[in-house]
Amino acid sequence: MTIEFRDVHASYDANTPILRGVSFTVNDGEFVAFVGTNGAGKSTTMRLVNGLMKPESGEVLIDGVPTTQLKTSELARRVGFLFQNPDSQICCNTVREELLFGFRALKMDMDDAARRVDGIIAEFGFNPDDDPFLLNRGTRQLLALASIVVLETPVVVLDEPTTGLDFRECVKVMDIIRRLHERGTTVVMVCHDMEVVADFAERVIVMSDGLVVDQGPTFEVLRNRRTLEAASLVPPQIVDISLALQLMDPALVESPIARANTLAELYAAIAPDAQAVSFEGVAR
Amino acid sequence: MIEIRNFTFTYRESDAPVVRDINLSIPAGSFVGITGAAGSGKSTLTYAMNGIIPHCYPGDFFGSVTVDGLDTCETSLTDISQIVGSVCQDIDSQIVTSIVEDEMLYGLENFGVPHNEIEKRVEEALEDMGISDLRDRVIASLSGGQKQKVAIASILALKPKVLMLDEPTAELDPASSLQVFQLLARYAREHGTTVVVVEQKIALVSEFADMLVIVDKGTIRFADTPANVLAHSEELLEIGVNCPRATTLMNRLAADGVYNGPVCRNVEEACYALMGILGGNPVGRALAESEAIA
Numbered sequence: 001m002t003i004e005f006r007d008v009h010a011s012y013d014a015n016t017p018i019l020r021g022v023s024f025t026v027n028d029g030e031f032v033a034f035v036g037t038n039g040a041g042k043s044t045t046m047r048l049v050n051g052l053m054k055p056e057s058g059e060v061l062i063d064g065v066p067t068t069q070l071k072t073s074e075l076a077r078r079v080g081f082l083f084q085n086p087d088s089q090i091c092c093n094t095v096r097e098e099l100l101f102g103f104r105a106l107k108m109d110m111d112d113a114a115r116r117v118d119g120i121i122a123e124f125g126f127n128p129d130d131d132p133f134l135l136n137r138g139t140r141q142l143l144a145l146a147s148i149v150v151l152e153t154p155v156v157v158l159d160e161p162t163t164g165l166d167f168r169e170c171v172k173v174m175d176i177i178r179r180l181h182e183r184g185t186t187v188v189m190v191c192h193d194m195e196v197v198a199d200f201a202e203r204v205i206v207m208s209d210g211l212v213v214d215q216g217p218t219f220e221v222l223r224n225r226r227t228l229e230a231a232s233l234v235p236p237q238i239v240d241i242s243l244a245l246q247l248m249d250p251a252l253v254e255s256p257i258a259r260a261n262t263l264a265e266l267y268a269a270i271a272p273d274a275q276a277v278s279f280e281g282v283a284r
Numbered sequence: 285m286i287e288i289r290n291f292t293f294t295y296r297e298s299d300a301p302v303v304r305d306i307n308l309s310i311p312a313g314s315f316v317g318i319t320g321a322a323g324s325g326k327s328t329l330t331y332a333m334n335g336i337i338p339h340c341y342p343g344d345f346f347g348s349v350t351v352d353g354l355d356t357c358e359t360s361l362t363d364i365s366q367i368v369g370s371v372c373q374d375i376d377s378q379i380v381t382s383i384v385e386d387e388m389l390y391g392l393e394n395f396g397v398p399h400n401e402i403e404k405r406v407e408e409a410l411e412d413m414g415i416s417d418l419r420d421r422v423i424a425s426l427s428g429g430q431k432q433k434v435a436i437a438s439i440l441a442l443k444p445k446v447l448m449l450d451e452p453t454a455e456l457d458p459a460s461s462l463q464v465f466q467l468l469a470r471y472a473r474e475h476g477t478t479v480v481v482v483e484q485k486i487a488l489v490s491e492f493a494d495m496l497v498i499v500d501k502g503t504i505r506f507a508d509t510p511a512n513v514l515a516h517s518e519e520l521l522e523i524g525v526n527c528p529r530a531t532t533l534m535n536r537l538a539a540d541g542v543y544n545g546p547v548c549r550n551v552e553e554a555c556y557a558l559m560g561i562l563g564g565n566p567v568g569r570a571l572a573e574s575e576a577i578a
Contacts, residue, residue: 012425037457038429084428084455138322164454166322166484167526192457195529232459237487237529240551241558248559263529270558271542279532 001063001078001154001186002028003049008058010044018044020210021058031187033201033218035194037232040207042190043084046157049188051075062155073106080148084159084190086140089147095135096121096128098143102151120150124176138169145173149180156180158189162196174200198222198236198261206231219261238266285312285446285478286333291347293328293337302328303502306347310495312445313476315469317489317510320499321524326482327373327450329499332356333480334448335364352445366395369444373451373482375428375435384410384418384426384434391442409441412467428455436464440471446478447471453485461485465492487528490514490549498525511547530554537561 003026010019019041026032034042047053048060051067060067062078070078083089092098099120103113121128124146132143141161148156161177162170170193178200181187191197197204197218204221206214214227221227222235223243235243242260246252260266263279291306303325310316320326331337338345339361349356352367372378381387388406397405410416413433423431432455439447447468453461469492471477483489490496490510498506498513500523506513513520517527517535527535530551537543543561548554 037459038427038455043427136322164451164484166320166524168524169322194458232457234458234462237551237554238533241530241533241554244551244555245558245562248555249562252562263533266533267536270561271537271540279536 002026002061003155003186003188004059004061004064005045005048006059006061008045008048008055008060010048010053010055018210019048019055022207022210022212023058024205024212024215026186026188029181029184029186031181031200031202032189033197033204034188034190034207035192035197035204035231035233036207036213040231041210042207043159045207046081046159046188046190049155049157050079050081052081076102076153077106077151078153078155080151080153080156082145082148082156082158082161084163086137086144089144090132090140093131094128095126095130095132095143098132099147099150102147106151116150116152120146138165141165141169142173142176145176149176153185155186155188158187158191160190160192162191162193170196194222194234194236198239206233208232238263242266285314285352286310286480287348287350288329288332289348291332291349292344293332293346294344295341296343298343301344301502303332303499306332306504308497308504308507310478310480312478313472314494315472315479315492316481316495316497317493318480318482318497318499319484319486319489319525320505324499324524325502326499328502330370330448330450330480330482333446334368334370335359335361336370339364365444367444368446368448369439369442371435371439371447371449371452373454375431375455378435379423379431382423384415384421384423387423387434387438388419388441391438395442397442405441405443409437412440413437414463429457429460432456433460433464440467443475444477446480448480450482451484452481453483453488461488465489468492486525487530487550490528490531498523500524510549514549515547534558 005022005024008019008022011017022045034045036042048055051070051072054068067075090098092101096117099117100113103110124142132140161173165173174196177187201218204218205212206221206227208231213230214221214224222239228235239261242257246258252258256269260269288306288308292301292304294301318326318329331341332349335356338357351364356364379387381390392402392405410419413436415433415437418430436452453464465488468479472479481489493510495507496510496513497504505523514527514531517532520527528550530548534543534548534554534557543557545557548557
């Protein structure tokens with residue numbers, strides 16, 4: 001399922017435009033990360049994808065159909081949406097009810113729903129009778145994610161899925177998102193953590209002040225100094241080292257150091273004689 | 285400034301202690317970062333330092349906690365809060381008014397700050413956080429990141445001796461997060477403010493803190509300079525704390541005998557160390573490698 005923005009303008013009140021002509025396409029089955037500073041328009045863009053907001057001008061097309069022509073329920077069957085704060089999303093008294101909520105809201109087959117919910121409870125290791133509001137922040141985030149995953153929508157939109165999580169929780173959440181993507185789901189993610197973006201996204205769209213300022217394959221974008229500066233981005237540390245070393249010694253431009261994007265690649269470039277090292281558990 | 289001695293605490297509704305036998309001494313004017321996995325007891329430790337424990341959360345309290353010489357068990361929460369300014373993890377539970385300016389005034393007026401000083405404090409704190417333009421905004425209309433900045437500014441305006449912040453940058457982008465840490469470091473340096481920050485962004489906290497405290501299962505596993513703590517990257521990973529990748533890379537090179545210098549906390553330190561490794565003739569070495577690849 002593709003998502004296409006054509007010269008989209010949007011705002012919450014007429015005096016402060018938030019999006020000022022945004023155009024991009026996310027292809028079927030892609031994993032795309034949106035990056036940029038607070039207030040760049042990333043969350044607003046996500047709201048336009050799932051139809052919580054409609055464009056003032058321009059078009060948002062889901063598989064070629066403008067969101068203005070789709071009912072909220074029709075959009076919800078196509079686009080699963082993970083809010084930045086899980087508490088904006090969780091509304092039921094038990095984990096099981098929370099996971100069933102989407103099926104009820106969308107009036108889907110409840111026998112099938114029960115089967116899928118059982119499956120997801122086992123996959124995530126939840127206790128179905130727990131009260132969601134008594135769970136810790138990381139588990140609430142996982143529950144909110146599970147309630148999207150269980151609906152098996154062709155697109156998922158994730159607004160900062162790793163915010164407020166510790167390292168292990170972050171790994172768990174991103175592992176689930178990676179598996180979802182491997183099964184063919186189109187993933188659109190807003191993320192401030194450049195290490196996560198570098199590890200998982202195939203393509204990056206950079207926003208600044210209501211506009212798309214760059215887009216392309218993840219490392220092409222994250223290695224573009226002009227883009228990094230324009231959007232106040234700090235590249236992932238390995239890319240940062242690779243870029244900085246080239247500045248310190250221009251002769252390195254020709255070396256594999258200049259092309260190293262991951263810990264393992266940079267390690268191998270610096271110590272080519274050492275045996276191959278795995279950084280599993282730390283980074284992909 | 286803060287002395288924690290043999291401190292063990294069990295919340296009333298739980299069976300086992302959340303933190304056990306904690307000893308920690310935080311000198312005045314220092315910048316302390318606390319990190320650890322979720323549920324390790326980080327927040328409980330901050331509650332003990334700002335008096336929320338024992339005054340708001342009842343339970344079994346062993347040992348002692350003193351702040352600026354005052355025993356927190358014998359001092360009222362009002363008096364402790366004049367010394368320790370806290371920014372909560374859940375910003376919405378901290379904000380009490382609906383307009384940014386009112387939120388700034390709330391603490392100042394309640395603390396009896398002289399009227400002629402209030403305006404200056406409000407202006408300064410808003411400017412320090414870079415949110416002077418939000419002064420008249422309705423708080424409900426702000427983004428998560430903006431609200432977080434308002435909450436921090438409202439505490440900065442009180443000029444407490446101790447600033448205690450629980451994950452103050454969770455909702456902030458990298459540029460704003462850096463800005464907050466630079467500001468906190470400036471308060472420690474220029475005003476002698478003692479800063480205690482609970483933070484998951486270990487790369488950021490390692491850059492600024494004098495002392496890095498790692499909490500694991502209710503005990504302090506490490507309390508030392510960031511460089512000395514980060515030297516244990518493998519051990520940290522086992523307890524759910526991931527080091528900055530620059531540190532992980534250099535520690536691995538050190539373990540394999542390729543590097544034998546000090547621990548690198550950040551990209552800059554790693555780069556200088558790597559230039560050393562690439563040697564007296566980095567150009568030749570690099571070219572040799574590229575030829576090997578070709």
